[in-house]
Amino acid sequence: MEVIEEALRLTEKNEPFVMVTVTTTRGSTPQKAGAQLLVRWDGSSAGTLGGGCIEGDIWCLAKEMLHKQ
Numbered sequence: 001m002e003v004i005e006e007a008l009r010l011t012e013k014n015e016p017f018v019m020v021t022v023t024t025t026r027g028s029t030p031q032k033a034g035a036q037l038l039v040r041w042d043g044s045s046a047g048t049l050g051g052g053c054i055e056g057d058i059w060c061l062a063k064e065m066l067h068k069q
Contacts (some may be wrong), residue, residue: 002046002047003019003036003037003038003046003047004036006038006046007019007038010038010040015040015041016040016041016066017038017039017040017041017066018038018039018062018065018066019036019037019038019039020036020037020038020039020049020058020062021034021035021036022034022035022036022049029050030049030050030051030052031048031049031050035047035048035049035050036049037049037055037058037059037062039058039059039062039063039066041066043059043063045059
């Protein structure tokens with residue numbers, strides 16, 4: 001719920017963010033479907049996708065998306 005609540009708070013303040021949700025997984029993964037990560041404009045985040053290189057890659061893509069606005 002932390003990620004959803006933060007998304008609502010940022011929406012009310014009209015602040016940009018990217019929210020990522022794991023929809024499916026295969027094999028052994030640190031998180032299962034439903035895991036969420038929210039990346040704010042300043043690069044801080046709420047939630048997790050389980051860490052590691054996947055989360056880092058997603059964080060970088062989210063920052064690119066935010067700065068293209």
